[in-house]
Amino acid sequence: MTYENFHFELNDEGVATVLIDRADESMNTLGVALITELADVVGRLEQDDVKAVVIGSAKRDFLAGADIRMFAGMVTADAVVEGLTAIHAIFDRIEALHTDAGKPVVAAIHGVCLGGGLELALACSSRICSNSTKTQLGQPEVQLGLIPAAGGTQRLPKLIGLAAGLEMIVGGKPVRSFKAKKLGLVDEVTPPEVLLDVARKRALEAIDAEPAERVIALNVSPDNLQKLALEKNPAGRKVLFKKAYEMMMKQSGGHYPAPKRAIEAIRIGAEDGRAAGVAAEIRFFAELVLTPEARALQSIFFANLALKADTGIDSDAEPKEIENVAVLGGGLMGGGIAAVTTFKAEKTVRIKEIDNAGVGRGLAYVNKFVSKQAKRRRMSPFEIDRFLNRVTGSATWEGFTNTDIVIEAVFEDLDLKHSIVKDVEAVVGEDTIFASNTSTLPITAIAKASKRPEQVIGMHYFSPVEKMPLLEVITTDKTADWVTATAVKLGKEQGKTVIVVNDGTGFYTSRLLGPYLNEAAFLLEEGASVEAIDMAMTAWGFPIGPLLLTDEVGIDVGAHVAVILQGAFGDRMKGPDMMAGLLEDDRKGRKNGRGFYLYTDGKRGDVDATVYAPLGLGPRVPVSKKDVTERLYLAFINEAALCLQEGILRSARDGDIGAVFGLGYPPFRGGPFWTVDEMGADVVVAKLEALEARFGDRFTPAAILRDHAKSGEKFRG
Ligand SMILES: NC(=O)c1ccc[n+]([C@@H]2O[C@H](COP(=O)([O-])OP(=O)(O)OC[C@H]3O[C@@H](n4cnc5c(N)ncnc54)[C@H](O)[C@@H]3O)[C@@H](O)[C@H]2O)c1
Structure with a gap:
């Protein structure tokens, strides 16, 4: 029997091996054709000559989940319910192979096993996964504004317990092999080379075992047993769901409908049984898939996917092969850049500092990061050394001759960067690339000191480098395509989502912060409290408010950037003069424990009520939350539109990704351009004009917004 999307093989002992191999795609995902054919495959497995089953993959990864393009075609909730019910029926038949027909079904998992992929594995009688760091198991649906709806909300908590199930489904974070084993999500972990053999062996062994023994191992630690006991009693369960709800609200600010629905579906299953739980998960999914939040989150997912495939250039210039990277400056940013370059991109790194103490700081940063990862991934001392041996440091220029690319992260000072x-x-050699991690200085200005300006580029990382997903690559008129392609490729290897923007003061991301932070300062000057300003924006969906952000970035750094932006853009970018009072009062923000907020031993407390005096401000007055919110987000959106209009941004898509991944713009709003499309450019322009009438030029709508308002054209299509 041959299939389009599967390899099928039955051995002499009656063990069938089914390998998923989606036709015409490099990745296994659950699309309509594959699902339809899976029903035929299951029909074959139901025949008597099959005694046991192993389900694996013929591709690099097991199964990455549902092909979410499939849902775009389902425009009504009824169509979604119909599609999901069909998937449930197939997964139930896989489950019946072992529960009714007594045939062990072992999922052999290597690589990505997410969403519908994990749900398929959960319908099997046992799961074995490879110990590769590429192996990940999870239910990340909430990240797309959805919930697992092929049985995940029911089978996962049943298998690993309510607490762990809630955490995986509501948090959406995948786990690696050893964590999966600890949770009881997989029964065994093997090297990838023997995965299929071990799975077949276990399947064969389980044929004659009693049903209870078919599950290879229960993996339940005494600690877990205690938790499971708690889950069996209604009062214990109530506590658990309450805690999960509180945690979810804290993490999401209540902006996301999906995690709420996930908890609800799990609760219904736990209280009223599986049939009710399944009906709930299908109903909730059908409702969620049509929400604006899910559409916005999916737009980000697709934009991110598109950027992964984007070389960053229009020509077919080839990127340079990179082996040796030098990082200048081993401070906060240099340390982070060195860490991701060795650990993720697996390059050789040389840190250059002004003295040995600086080198020590940089190396210590890398060490700390690698040790943390090593613990999490259970790396052997040999593997740890493999990474650490690749990083060296020096206070001299020794050992730089064969450097392929230099990334500088020294102090933000143009003269220093020139020298x-x-x-x-x-x-260095003739073809070494010089990349700057400056946050505001135009790359063109830095390149003035270079003999080879075509090899100078900006690589703007965000702090902390190892956590923040964005890299903004900045090109000048002179930057050669091969240089851009190389920076983009290296950024991707460092694990970043990369946008390429054209040079200009503040590029895209730093420039957006100018009007946004200025507006916060104007509101403060007019009498709004720090709490009112920051809470308005966290309520709108930003992770932190603009004044706390100023504390985090550094009030001194903010002031420095403000001067640079004002110099380039004039009075439109001018904030109130009073902010200088903060620096006179030695307030630099978190770094010196003095800012808009109180800090004790590095821990942030409430707003510092004494912050108004150095600003020369009196008692606070009540303000309209709507007014505060609109002034802030519209200042942000209008500047983003200007960046597109002026050609700083190559596309609205890049602008949305830059704002969400670099500046914490609320993902469920899809980015500034997605927000304009959702609200309607005419509505945005009318709001900006009303603000322009009150406050002048700084709110003059970007011409590109007016054009879109007139034509009705969308930014994101
Ligand atoms: N901190 C951020 O959030 C952030 C974000 C993006 C970009 N940046 C930019 O990154 C750069 C570095 O910022 P940071 O926060 O890491 O600063 P930092 O003060 O933590 O580190 C700068 C390091 O550069 C070293 N240094 C100074 N002169 C040097 C020289 N001649 N040769 C070698 N090393 C030298 C210093 O000893 C120091 O360790 C700046 O241009 C900054 O604007 C910072």
Whole structure:
């Protein structure tokens, strides 16, 4: 029997091996054709000659989940319910192979096993996964504004317990092999090379075992047993669901309908039984898939996917092969860049600092990061050394001759950057790329000191580098395509989502912060409290408010950037003069424990009520939350539109990704351009014009917004 999307093989002992191999795609995902054919495959497995089953993959990954493009075609909730019911029926038949027909079904998992992929594995009688770091199991649906709806909300908590099930489904974070084993999600972990053999062996062994023994191992630690006991009693369950709900509200601010629905579906299953739970998960999914939040989150998912495939250039210039990377400056940013370059991109890294103490700081940063990862991934001392041996440091220019790319992260000072460019060019080869991690200085200005300006580029990382997903690559008129392609490729290897923007003061991301933070300062000047301003924006969906953000970035850094932006853009970017009072009062924000908020031993407390005096401000007055919110988000959106209009941004898509991944713009709003499309450009322009009438030029709508308002054209299509 041959299939389009599966390989089927039955051995002499009656063990069938089914390998998923989606036709015409490099990744296994559950699309309509594959699901339809899976029903035929299951029909074959139901025949008497099959005694046991192993389900694995013929591709690099097991199964990445549902092909979410499939849902775009389902425009009504009824169509979604119909589609999901069909998937349930197939997964139930896989389950019946072992529960009714007594045939063990072992999922052999290597690589990504997410969403519908994990739900398929959960319908099997046992799961074995490879110990590869590429192996991940999870239910990440909430990240797309959805919930697992092929049985995941029911089978997963049943298998690993309510607490762990809630955590995986509501948090949406996948787990790696050893964590999966600890949770009881998989029964065994093997090297990838023997995965299928072990799975077949276990399937064969389980044929004659009693049903209870068919599950290879229960993996339940005494600690877990205690938790499971708690889950069996209604009062214990109530506590658990309450806690999960509180945690979810804290993490999501209540902006996301999906995690709420996930908890509800799990609760219904736990209280009223599986049939009720299944009906709930299908109903909730059908409702969620049509929400604006799910559409916004999916737009981000697709934009991110598109950027993964984007070389960053229009020509077919080839990126340079990178082996040796030098990082100048081992501070906060340099340390982070060195860490991801060795650990994720697996390159050789040399850190250059002004003295040995600086080198030590940089190396310590890398060490700390690698040790943390090593613990999480259970890496052997040999593997740890493999990473650490690749990083060296020096206070001299020794050992730079074969550097492929230099990334500088020294202090933000144009003269210093100029002297660094010259120093570097004196010691490196002709084709070495010079990348700057400056946050505001135009790359064109930095390149002025270079003999080879076509090899100068911006690589703007965000702090903390190892956590923040964005890299903004900045090109000048002179930057060569091969240089851009190389920076983009390296950024992706470092695990980043990369957008390429054209040079200009503040590029895209730093520039957006100018009007946004200024507006917060104007509101403060007019009498709004720090709490009112920050809470308005967290209520709108930002992770932190603009004044806390100023504390985090550093009030001194903010002031420095403000001067640069004002110099480039004029009075439109000018904030109130009073902010200088903060620096006179030695308030630099979190770094010196003095800012808009109180800090004790590095821990942030409430707003510092004494912050108004150095600003020369009196008692606070009540303000309209709506007014505060609109002024802030519209200042942000209008600047994003100007960046597109001026060609700083290559596309609205990049603008949305930059704002969400770099600046914490609420993902469920899809990014500034997605927000304009959702609200209607005419509505946005009318609001901006009303603000322009009150406050002047700084709210003059970008011409591109007016054009879209007139034509009705959407930014994101
Ligand atoms: N901190 C952020 O959030 C952030 C974000 C994006 C970009 N940046 C930019 O990154 C750069 C570095 O910022 P940071 O926060 O890491 O600063 P930092 O003060 O933590 O580190 C700078 C390091 O550069 C070293 N240094 C100074 N002169 C040097 C020289 N001539 N050769 C070698 N090393 C030298 C210093 O010893 C220091 O360790 C700046 O341009 C900054 O604007 C910072």
